[in-house]
Amino acid sequence: MKLGEGVEAAIHCAAMLAGVEGEATLSGAAMAEAFGLSPSYLLKHLNMLTAARVLESVPGPAGGYRLARPAERITLLDIVLAVEGKEPAFRCGEIRQRGPAKLDASAYVKPCGINVAMLKAERAYRAALAEAKLSDIVSDFMSGADPRSVAASCAFVERHQRLQKSSSTKQA
Template sequence: MKLGEGVEAAIHCAAMLAGVDGDATIPGAAMAEAFGLSPSYLLKHLNMLSVARILESVPGPAGGYRLARPAEHITLLDIVLAVEGREPAFRCGEIRRNGPARLDVSAYVKPCGINAAMLKAEKAYRAALAEAKLSDIVSEFMTDADPRSVAAGCAFVARHQRPQKSSSTKQA
């Protein structure tokens, strides 16, 4: 199974946003820069994550993106489905019914074994992604990654996050 490149970008951006302070945001352009991606390409995927309520888009000069819910409540399946859609990767077209040796529909009362096997694999794949929490991935990175990589990532977040005014200090 091949997932689109947008899935990787979406997961990395969500992981980066797990490191912002409080209600701070990071601009989409900064995340595009961090991963060497086209801003317009990345914004399309960030918008998909916003529609799926994984990210929150904050407008304005101090705006950007932040997680819409805690990282421990976001799974890789949430992100994959937001970017790739909810359709199964394999869609049976019942091609066994085509061709010159075509039989009457009554010859195909049993479900297609290939379709059944592929759907079983899809179910296992989705179950594994549903168990993988964004918070666990970030925690593993912080613990196991090369310290230079951790320091560079944390410095990037600190440099690009935009603090948001708290509701008590906002003017009406």
């Protein structure tokens, strides 16, 4: 199974957004710069994550993206399904029922063993992704990555995050 590059970009962006302060955001352009990606390419994936409610898009001059919920409530499965869709990676076309050795439909009442095995693998794969929380990935990076990489990532987020002005003003 091969996932698109967009999945990698989406996971990295979500992990980066886990490091913004409070209601702050990061622009899509900043994240594209951080990972050496085309802004238009990344925007497509950020929009998918927003539609799936993994991210929240904030409009305006200080707008950008932030996590829609805490990182401990976002799984890798949430991100993969947002980018790749909910369909299984393997789709049985029942090719066993074609060609010159094709039999009457009554010979194919038992499910295709290949399809059964592939769907079992898909369930295991999805279960593993559902257990992998974004917060754990970020925590593992912060504690186990080369300190230079951690420092560079944190400095990038600090430099590029857009702090939001408070919208609650009290009137007397």
